[in-house]
Amino acid sequence: MTVILITGGARSGKSTRAETRTRAFPGQPVYVATAETFDAEMDARIARHRARRGTDWIEREVPLDLVPALIASDGGGARLVDCLTLWLSNLMHAERDWEHEVNALAATLRNLESPVVLVTNEVGLGIVPDNALARSFRDAAGIMNQTIADVADEVEFIVAGLPMKLK
Template identity: 55%
Template structure:
């Protein structure tokens, strides 16, 4: 059984829907660990759309910063879906927290999980080079995070145009 999975792809590629299907197929009541915060009306609408897409039967844990704590508190209670790592990373950056330490903690926490974890992340490095330092730092941090978490997981899927491609 693959306990740790990473689902990546571009914006609106279908990665969340695919990841939800992986978690639902695991049988037990799924747990959704949400890293997004409804800081404006547009994000509130996005969150509502994700809730509607998931449908009933999910237990939701909202955790924008302490992802390791959320994983530890929910371990043993069923399969978890973390959506998404790139929002979590931006939350850390906006709070000026130590990204490298957070990624080291996440890697160790994932290795200790007994219940499955499926994580969604964005592939942000395939586009043009951003025109400002903050956006470039974010893109670079996303790439480093995805590589680091990709080394820990059992499975990686790239979703393109709604279709998954198994990478690992």
């Protein structure tokens, strides 16, 4: 089993890199989408991702229950989770215990058979946000990324479309 975490800034090439890494494994790849469509811009963004990937992926829309989705899809092709940052935002918006969910994800990743490639955003490289909610999200994302990086076999940081191997 392999766990790969791919992180970087917005529009850095994370998703494209993650798709390439996922397709390198045998079997039909599974795309686990955490985004929800609330507006036309997000609809267009999702459509661009689908068009780029093509039709050979199995798609699962999982805005909240990521751990059960990974368990249910285990034993087949590699799974691509895009992205953990949106999943975290969904958990916080739903007022779920995000720390418990992240720890459950980390524990689950250690016990899966099929590879998992996870995309996340590095949100802590900019200025300190000016409001408590944004600071809380930034802090939670940093904790989540550290927790998942700890259990990952590989961690890549993407800058300008170029991968930098961290682990």
